[in-house]
Amino acid sequence: MKIAITGKGGVGKTTLSGTLACILSQRYKVFAIDADPDMNLASSLGIMEPISPISKMKDLIKERTGAEPGSSFGEVFKMNPKISDLPESLSINYDSEGNLKLLVMGTIDKGGEGCICPASVLLKALMRNLILKKDEFIILDMEAGIEHLGRKTAEAVDLMIIVVEPGLKSIETAARIKKLAGDIGIPKLACVINKVSNKMEENFATQKIKELGLEVIGTIxxxxxxxxxxxxxxxxxxYPDSAAFKSIAKIAENILS
Ligand SMILES: Nc1ncnc2c1ncn2[C@@H]1O[C@H](COP(=O)(O)OP(=O)(O)OP(=O)(O)O)[C@@H](O)[C@H]1O
Incomplete structure (x- = not known):
């Protein structure tokens, strides 16, 4: 199953992604993919060493695409680089059994919309390969903009979770994500409400999400x-006894049911 996690900045996407990945990896093989420019997923898994993102692996990008990262406009390079071996070789094993693997994608400094540069071609190909070919669980920690998933890749995402917090700003972002997700063909959308302090906040967010026509699959x-x-x-x-962990464990059950 492939799950993409999105939402406004700071709502708790990475906390949810990392914790869900840990919980699901107790029963399944999980690839956790950090596609958020902030690249915090590793630290939310407790990995503190600096990790070089794939977007900065100059030698690899050159070897696979035939061009230097950041190469000048007009340079010829391979649009379909070979990448099938990369998910295994570039991922970091989180546990000794190899049930949870982490891939840090990194970002491309875009010169404009729809940048087609060697690094972006490699990342897109890698993402497509992971999402389309792997039958494990994939948890994709994303930035709010989801256009870069691309229509074909988006069709292979089974579920997109939009994280919201009680407040209109993150609900407005959820509305925009819903529209984009519809445009690119994400088959199922659901919301998780995070950082809820009391019943009033929960009711507020639940009501707003209902008005958007979205389902709430959990509250943290x-x-x-x-x-x-x-x-x-x-x-x-x-901290398995913490209220937040228990709520995310319930969300995992909800996803699996
Ligand atoms: N349920 C919660 N209770 C308290 N603090 C929380 C909760 N969830 C997340 N946080 C805190 O909120 C901050 C943002 O969380 P997180 O990094 O998971 O969000 P994000 O949406 O991934 O952020 P970004 O968009 O910057 O990548 C962190 O400091 C995190 O510890």
């Missing part, structure tokens, strides 16, 4: 343990 409370885990550089999965 605002929880000091999430902040503690973040400060200590631990994954939230290290």
């Amino acid at each position: 409370p605002r929880d000091e343990e999430v902040i503690r885990a973040d400060m200590e550089g631990h994954p939230l999965a290290k």
Whole structure:
């Protein structure tokens, strides 16, 4: 199953992605893909060493596409680089059993819309390969803009989760994501409400999401343990008794049911 996690900046996409990946990897093979420019997924898994994103692997980009990253406009390079071996060779094993693997995509400094440069061609090909070919769980931590998924890749995403927090800004972003997701053919959308402090906030967000015609598949409370885990550089999965972890475990069950 392929799950893309999106939403406005700072709503908790990475916390949800990392924790869901940990929970699902207890039963399934999981590829966690960091496609968010902030590249925080590794630290939400408790991996503190710096990781070089694929977008910055100059030698690899040159070897596979035949061109230097950032090469000048008009340079000829391969549009269909060979990438089938890369998901395994470039991923970082999170656990000793190899059930949870992490891939950090990185970002391309775009010169304009729809940048076609060697690095972006390689990343897109890699994403397509992972999403279309792998039958494991894929958890894709994304930025709010989802156009770069591309229509063909989007069709292979089974579920897109939009994370919202109680407040109109993240709901407005959810509305925009819903429209884009419809445009590129994402088959199923659902919302998770994060950072909920009380019933009033939960009711507010639930009502707004309903008005958008979206389903809520879970609510995560605002929880000091999430902040503690973040400060200590631990994954939230290290705090299985925390209210936030338990709520995400329920969301995982919901997804699997
Ligand atoms: N349920 C929660 N309770 C308390 N704090 C939370 C909760 N969820 C997330 N946070 C905190 O909010 C901040 C943003 O979370 P996170 O990095 O997961 O969001 P994001 O949407 O991935 O952000 P970005 O868009 O910047 O990548 C972090 O400091 C995190 O610890």
